[in-house]
Amino acid sequence: MDEKLLKQLYELAAAFGKIGLKPVICGGLGIYLILHKRQSELETRATNDIDLILTNQQILNTSHRQAIAEIITNVLEYRVCEDGKYFMFEKGNHQYLDILTPPIDYVEVEGFRAKIVKSRLHGYVTPEAQFIQEDIRTISLSDLLTDCKEAEGLEVCVPSLTNLLILKLFALNDRDSGQRQDDNKARAHAFDIYTIITSTNLQDYKEGRQFLSRHSDSKIIHKTISIVESKFSSDNGPGWTRVLENTIFYPDLSIRQKREKIRIAQTRLTRWFSKDKDV
Numbered sequence: 001m002d003e004k005l006l007k008q009l010y011e012l013a014a015a016f017g018k019i020g021l022k023p024v025i026c027g028g029l030g031i032y033l034i035l036h037k038r039q040s041e042l043e044t045r046a047t048n049d050i051d052l053i054l055t056n057q058q059i060l061n062t063s064h065r066q067a068i069a070e071i072i073t074n075v076l077e078y079r080v081c082e083d084g085k086y087f088m089f090e091k092g093n094h095q096y097l098d099i100l101t102p103p104i105d106y107v108e109v110e111g112f113r114a115k116i117v118k119s120r121l122h123g124y125v126t127p128e129a130q131f132i133q134e135d136i137r138t139i140s141l142s143d144l145l146t147d148c149k150e151a152e153g154l155e156v157c158v159p160s161l162t163n164l165l166i167l168k169l170f171a172l173n174d175r176d177s178g179q180r181q182d183d184n185k186a187r188a189h190a191f192d193i194y195t196i197i198t199s200t201n202l203q204d205y206k207e208g209r210q211f212l213s214r215h216s217d218s219k220i221i222h223k224t225i226s227i228v229e230s231k232f233s234s235d236n237g238p239g240w241t242r243v244l245e246n247t248i249f250y251p252d253l254s255i256r257q258k259r260e261k262i263r264i265a266q267t268r269l270t271r272w273f274s275k276d277k278d279v
Contacts, residue, residue: 005029006144008050008095013141013154015071021058024136024157026100026129026167027051031192033139034158035199044195049096053159054123055133059104059116069121072097086122087113102129128170130220135160135207161196162208165272166220168193169227176231176238183245190242191249193232194262197269208272228273235263 009029016023025033028047035044058064072078078089078097089097101107101114101123108115114123141154159167172189175182200208215221231239240262243249250258 002048004093004095005048005050008097009156010141010145010150010154011076012050012052012071012097013156014150015075016068017154019064019067019071021064021068022138022155022157024053024055024058024132024159025050026053026132026159026164027098028188028192030158031164031196033144033156034137034161034164035195036144038199040195040199044192048094049098051098051100053100053102053126053129053132054116056102056104057133059101059107059114059123065116065121069117072099073120086115086120087124099123100126100129102132103127126167128166128220128224129159129163130218131211131215132159132163134214135162135211160207160211161200161204162211162272165193165196165208165269166224168196169224169231172231172239172242173227176242187242187245190239191246193239193269194243194249194265197272198261198265200268200272205272212273225273225275228269232266232269235259235266237266240266 009023009025012023027049028044029050032044032047054068058068072089073080076091078091080086081088081090084098087099089099091097099116099121101116103125104114104123108118109125112125114125116123137158137160138155139158141156142152158164168189172186172193174180175186175189212221231237234240236259243262243265244255244258250261253261
């Protein structure tokens with residue numbers, strides 16, 4: 001992982017820590033954080049930005065909302081991006097920070113924007129993050145920044161593997177076709193889905209099945225299962241085709257060997273999101 005990105009994460013965690021909060025990181029960096037100690041045949045995909053998701057608990061407190069806006073715009077000196085006012089920020093040498101939120105009832109929402117602090121800090125409303133606080137993981141930065149004494153005691157949070165899969169499945173579906181089609185982003189999201197599902201273990205699976213059972217009536221879960229069925233239910237489905245299009249996907253293997261890898265992942269993913277309660 002890029003050292004500049006980890007330093008950016010450290011600065012964010014240190015600033016949040018001063019107000020008694022831990023940043024919740026999703027996206028490519030979140031995947032790296034939750035999987036970095038696990039053995040994998042493939043490295044997690046490189047990323048150059050931080051996706052920060054502000055939870056309901058963090059936003060519920062008015063003083064916290066104001067403090068988070070102060071951290072981003074003043075303490076850490078991020079500048080708002082003109083094409084993503086108040087939810088996309090950058091600073092320094094191509095350091096990017098995107099702000100997301102789950103659906104929030106008590107904050108003014110206009111279109112896809114939750115106006116956390118008007119004309120200062122917005123969040124991109126992400127309905128599929130509705131259950132983002134459940135089974136959340138805590139990551140110690142001292143495990144990542146072993147040479148940084150200041151990182152001792154600093155922590156960030158990462159969504160559960162099931163929540164990360166849900167976020168990535170929605171992102172893939174959004175970019176695979178239609179008006180927002182973006183082939184490069186679709187490939188990236190598909191690769192992330194492969195990376196997550198092939199890094200899981202039995203305990204992760206059991207936790208995920210319990211999560212899905214708790215929310216079996218949720219429209220978000222129904223939509224997630226629909227995406228898996230339409231994009232990933234067969235080993236030659238459009239989602240797996242996107243994985244195969246990645247040049248970093250086992251470049252030294254034959255197509256037959258690659259498809260065998262896909263078949264294993266396909267079995268895992270469809271079982272994870274199966275409607276059958278007995279799997």
